[in-house]
Amino acid sequence: MENTGLRKRILKFFNRHENLRSFGVLSPCIFWIGIFFLLPLLFMATYSFLERGLYGGVNWLFTWENYTRFVDPLYLKILLRTFRISFLTTVILLIVGYPMAYRIARADKRWRNILLFLVILPFWTSDLIRTYAWMLILRDTGLLNGLLKYLHIIREPLSLLYTEGAILLGLAYVYLPFMVLPLYASIEKLDTSLLEAAEDLGATPFWRFLKVTVPLTKSGILAGSLLVFIPSVGVFVVSDLLGGAKAMMIGNLVQLQFGPARNWPFGSAASFILMTIVLLAVFGYLKFAGGKEALEEVR
Amino acid sequence: MDVSVELKGVTKRFDEVTAVDNVSLKIRRGEFFSLLGPSGCGKTTTLRLVAGFEHPSEGKILINNADVSNKRPYERNVNTVFQNYALFPHLTVAGNIQFGLERKRTPKDEMLRLVVEALDLVRLNYMGDRYPHQLSGGQQQRVALARALILRPEVLLLDEPLGALDLKLRKEMQLELKSLQEKIGITFIYVTHDQEEALTMSDRIAVMETGRLAQVGTAEEIYEYPKTRFVADFIGESNFFSGKITAIDDNHLYLITDGGLKITLPADKAHTAGQHINFSVRPEKFRVEPEPGTSDWENQFIGEIVNKIYLGESIHYVIALSAKENINVFLKKERSGPQKTVFSIGDKVHVSWHRDDSVILVD
Numbered sequence: 019m020e021n022t023g024l025r026k027r028i029l030k031f032f033n034r035h036e037n038l039r040s041f042g043v044l045s046p047c048i049f050w051i052g053i054f055f056l057l058p059l060l061f062m063a064t065y066s067f068l069e070r071g072l073y074g075g076v077n078w079l080f081t082w083e084n085y086t087r088f089v090d091p092l093y094l095k096i097l098l099r100t101f102r103i104s105f106l107t108t109v110i111l112l113i114v115g116y117p118m119a120y121r122i123a124r125a126d127k128r129w130r131n132i133l134l135f136l137v138i139l140p141f142w143t144s145d146l147i148r149t150y151a152w153m154l155i156l157r158d159t160g161l162l163n164g165l166l167k168y169l170h171i172i173r174e175p176l177s178l179l180y181t182e183g184a185i186l187l188g189l190a191y192v193y194l195p196f197m198v199l200p201l202y203a204s205i206e207k208l209d210t211s212l213l214e215a216a217e218d219l220g221a222t223p224f225w226r227f228l229k230v231t232v233p234l235t236k237s238g239i240l241a242g243s244l245l246v247f248i249p250s251v252g253v254f255v256v257s258d259l260l261g262g263a264k265a266m267m268i269g270n271l272v273q274l275q276f277g278p279a280r281n282w283p284f285g286s287a288a289s290f291i292l293m294t295i296v297l298l299a300v301f302g303y304l305k306f307a308g309g310k311e312a313l314e315e316v317r
Numbered sequence: 318m319d320v321s322v323e324l325k326g327v328t329k330r331f332d333e334v335t336a337v338d339n340v341s342l343k344i345r346r347g348e349f350f351s352l353l354g355p356s357g358c359g360k361t362t363t364l365r366l367v368a369g370f371e372h373p374s375e376g377k378i379l380i381n382n383a384d385v386s387n388k389r390p391y392e393r394n395v396n397t398v399f400q401n402y403a404l405f406p407h408l409t410v411a412g413n414i415q416f417g418l419e420r421k422r423t424p425k426d427e428m429l430r431l432v433v434e435a436l437d438l439v440r441l442n443y444m445g446d447r448y449p450h451q452l453s454g455g456q457q458q459r460v461a462l463a464r465a466l467i468l469r470p471e472v473l474l475l476d477e478p479l480g481a482l483d484l485k486l487r488k489e490m491q492l493e494l495k496s497l498q499e500k501i502g503i504t505f506i507y508v509t510h511d512q513e514e515a516l517t518m519s520d521r522i523a524v525m526e527t528g529r530l531a532q533v534g535t536a537e538e539i540y541e542y543p544k545t546r547f548v549a550d551f552i553g554e555s556n557f558f559s560g561k562i563t564a565i566d567d568n569h570l571y572l573i574t575d576g577g578l579k580i581t582l583p584a585d586k587a588h589t590a591g592q593h594i595n596f597s598v599r600p601e602k603f604r605v606e607p608e609p610g611t612s613d614w615e616n617q618f619i620g621e622i623v624n625k626i627y628l629g630e631s632i633h634y635v636i637a638l639s640a641k642e643n644i645n646v647f648l649k650k651e652r653s654g655p656q657k658t659v660f661s662i663g664d665k666v667h668v669s670w671h672r673d674d675s676v677i678l679v680d
Contacts, residue, residue: 215403219417
């Protein structure tokens with residue numbers, strides 16, 4: 019083989035530098051992240067400090083203006099709404115997802131796989147289509163209003179679409195599996211004899227849930243919350259279709275800047291502001307809710 | 318009699334399977350009571366019924382004379398030491414021990430005092446800040462014990478608590494548990510499949526077989542006078558014979574075995590001549606000698622040594638008494654050096670046993 023020389027040299031190199039070996043294994047991953055994540059991030063970081071070009075693009079002149087512009091009640095309101103909606107989505111999904119995951123984890127082995135399959139079944143179609151389906155249900159002449167009218171519960175259609183409530187519903191619907199699956203994984207591991215022990219020591223069902231079940235499924239609660247909260251903050255399809263212009267989220271703002279508004283520098287700045295806040299929020303959350311171990315797990 | 322726990326005709330069915338079948342029991346206050354039997358005999362289910370994890374399909378369970386059949390575990394003044402200890406991994410040793418007290422809203426300083434006392438009781442002083450995974454199996458076992466005992470239960474239930482420990486530690490813990498129980502005077506119900514463990518620790522033992530009580534009694538009663546073949550076989554070792562009764566008088570019952578041995582047994586009014594019965598003899602009850610004459614016991618036979626197994630403290634001989642009947646005999650080595658009690662395979666020996674050492678079985 020002609021490449022034996024090269025092979026030998028590579029092997030020799032890694033034998034001499036043992037601590038570099040892991041890089042050999044990780045190199046495809048490093049390459050991938052470098053090209054598709056770090057490099058674009060670097061572009062955006064640069065753009066966010068440049069002036070906007072007259073017809074799109076940028077002028078290579080340094081400015082803080084993209085960041086200072088964000089400190090405006092209009093944009094702060096969008097930011098606040100984004101976090102409120104994401105937070106509420108997470109809370110709603112915890113309340114809905116926990117009992118669901120619990121029931122699945124405690125179901126018969128035969129049923130468990132069927133139920134888990136049903137949870138991930140919606141992934142088989144794109145969430146764009148599923149969100150459109152919600153539009154059909156929620157709009158003034160939609161299924162829900164039609165049904166309520168037919169039952170003579172209402173006379174005038176309720177305006178359900180293009181509200182924060184519609185976004186909440188859509189997000190909760192789309193992200194349900196992301197909450198249920200990690201919760202399921204941690205509840206399934208829960209040793210039932212610990213629950214019996216708690217009951218044996220005088221714990222009522224509620225006390226037992228609070229003192230044993232929740233602490234022991236904390237990893238699932240943390241993982242599920244993060245998996246729902248982080249993508250919710252950056253969402254734009256669901257909020258665009260179900261929220262419209264009235265309930266704009268920051269994802270829509272960014273999309274608007276990169277798209278129709280052709281203001282890449284401002285879009286980049288908005289993205290960076292969002293990223294910073296999310297990082298701080300997640301770090302704070304893990305520190306508050308997870309204690310030391312959770313932080314170390316993330317590290 | 319001061320009854321702590323009473324089971325009245327308790328039956329528990331799971332779908333088609335009857336795990337506990339019409340069990341009635343009275344357990345005295347302060348008693349060390351063992352449920353003994355092979356796996357699947359219903360002993361753990363019985364314990365779980367008393368704990369409240371299961372509820373009887375039929376019958377009643379009374380604790381302290383109050384019907385608790387349908388009460389939840391947290392409504393019963395009963396605590397359990399689980400087989401795998403079931404310590405809360407997210408809590409420290411002290412956190413585990415005070416779990417039940419927190420629920421009762423015990424004042425802080427009182428709680429601290431009780432926890433220190435409990436740690437002292439199980440000899441785990443200064444271990445309160447550790448987490449369960451930092452402890453050895455024996456230490457975890459003590460934490461589980463302290464956690465249950467701190468609530469001063471009417472009854473403490475123990476589900477094979479020593480099963481996961483190695484032999485030496487298990488022996489130590491057996492004695493420790495027994496002396497602890499005597500010290501605090503709480504009723505213990507102890508589930509085990511280890512007959513030796515049950516014999517060592519218990520005031521009384523219930524032997525269970527396929528969901529039913531086979532026999533209830535003290536260790537001595539059960540060992541010396543097993544009622545059924547199952548009990549005689551499960552507790553220690555036994556030689557089983559069957560035969561036909563030839564005659565009965567005031568003190569004796571005469572019988573001829575299937576192998577043709579003429580045997581004298583203690584009189585038993587429940588039987589009549591001509592009946593076919595089974596009886597058992599423990600392997601250490603035999604006297605084996607090279608010459609006849611020294612023994613004045615009723616049952617004397619000549620046999621041949623067919624096998625010999627060295628057990629250390631004693632020697633296990635298999636002796637053929639008839640074409641059909643081999644017996645197992647355990648002989649202690651009483652003196653050092655060459656002696657009469659050491660035989661070789663093929664030796665003809667004189668075997669004898671006292672009539673009272675034959676125990677008639679009901680099945």
